[in-house]
Amino acid sequence: MSEEFELDWLDLREPHDAAARSEALAEALIARLPARPRLMDLGAGTGSLFRWLAPRIGRAQAWTLVDQNKEMTEAAFDTIADRAETVGLKVTFPNRRTLLVHAPGGAWRVEALIADLAHAPGNLPVGNVDAVVCSALCDLVSAGWVERMAAAIRVPFYACLNVDGRDRFLPPVPGDALVARGFARDQGRDKGFGGRALGSKAVAEITRVFGAQGFEVQSAASDWVLRGGSATALLSELVFGHAEAAMAQDFRGRGQISAWREKRLQQSSLGRLQARVGHRDVLALPPEAGWDEPAPVAARMPAALPRRRR
Ligand SMILES: C[S@@+](CC[C@H](N)C(=O)[O-])C[C@H]1O[C@@H](n2cnc3c(N)ncnc32)[C@H](O)[C@@H]1O
Numbered sequence: 001m002s003e004e005f006e007l008d009w010l011d012l013r014e015p016h017d018a019a020a021r022s023e024a025l026a027e028a029l030i031a032r033l034p035a036r037p038r039l040m041d042l043g044a045g046t047g048s049l050f051r052w053l054a055p056r057i058g059r060a061q062a063w064t065l066v067d068q069n070k071e072m073t074e075a076a077f078d079t080i081a082d083r084a085e086t087v088g089l090k091v092t093f094p095n096r097r098t099l100l101v102h103a104p105g106g107a108w109r110v111e112a113l114i115a116d117l118a119h120a121p122g123n124l125p126v127g128n129v130d131a132v133v134c135s136a137l138c139d140l141v142s143a144g145w146v147e148r149m150a151a152a153i154r155v156p157f158y159a160c161l162n163v164d165g166r167d168r169f170l171p172p173v174p175g176d177a178l179v180a181r182g183f184a185r186d187q188g189r190d191k192g193f194g195g196r197a198l199g200s201k202a203v204a205e206i207t208r209v210f211g212a213q214g215f216e217v218q219s220a221a222s223d224w225v226l227r228g229g230s231a232t233a234l235l236s237e238l239v240f241g242h243a244e245a246a247m248a249q250d251f252r253g254r255g256q257i258s259a260w261r262e263k264r265l266q267q268s269s270l271g272r273l274q275a276r277v278g279h280r281d282v283l284a285l286p287p288e289a290g291w292d293e294p295a296p297v298a299a300r301m302p303a304a305l306p307r308r309r310r
Pocket residue numbers: 002003004005010017042043044045046047048049066067068069072115116117118134135136137192
């Protein structure tokens with residue numbers, strides 16, 4: 001059974017993801033891309049990674065957004081178009097499957113592919129791209145999935161925002177350890193990728209498996225650091241999510257977990273809750289160079305497409 005994600009959840013996390021991703025790792029990826037790179041974004045959701053990375057690449061580029069959820073990819077097109085227009089970029093649709101953002105450094109072409117990534121990479125045209133990228137996906141996949149991916153591609157593999165298990169809510173309250181244990185167990189549940197999900201082991205596994213295939217692998221922390229204010233809604237959702245996952249794993253602890261949830265929600269509504277959610281970005285670069293020289297990044301490029309008008 002594959003995992004369902006809500007549009008609202010992806011919308012809530014986008015600004016925090018944008019603040020957390022490692023600029024250094026993104027720069028290292030961009031330095032290895034050819035003049036007009038073609039990127040495949042796995043589990044693209046509503047296109048959050050595109051909105052963050054495309055302006056950093058700056059030049060003409062082509063993206064394939066892959067997701068199993070058609071509603072997500074439709075929202076991705078709407079959101080990309082909406083936010084590009086907000087910063088004054090022209091958007092056209094040359095056909096029903098393609099969106100073009102006319103940026104100063106060249107057009108950003110976006111297409112969507114509806115596919116079940118459980119069968120990846122065998123069901124994907126990975127031979128036609130210059131990088132395989134993903135955001136908040138690899139902690140859902142299995143060890144076998146990473147093995148197949150590393151064996152199939154000879155282009156950069158960039159996976160950002162993988163959970164690493166260093167979650168911490170502050171100030172401490174009773175039930176923290178119980179919830180943390182249940183939540184960690186839930187992260188290992190099969191998320192529809194043919195085996196136990198890697199959860200907090202994702203980056204170690206990617207490093208080991210891609211390294212064994214001759215890739216040079218580097219990683220960097222990309223934690224969410226959340227404190228009241230604009231983070232309140234995300235903090236409350238995190239509390240609900242942690243409690244629900246912990247309850248699913250620990251039936252007998254339900255009473256304590258429920259008390260923990262109420263206490264944490266109260267703290268959140270009073271602006272007294274803080275959290276650090278541990279993430280890591282990872283970049284695996286294939287051994288052979290031989291790329292074209294990257295074109296200069298266009299001047300006056302927005303640092304990222306802004307959030308959706310609501
Ligand atoms: C945590 S969300 C991340 C979305 C997006 N990358 C982001 O960072 O906002 C995971 C995404 O993977 C997609 N997904 C999960 N399992 C999948 C599968 N088996 N095949 C295709 N897409 C899948 C979900 O629909 C969702 O859009």
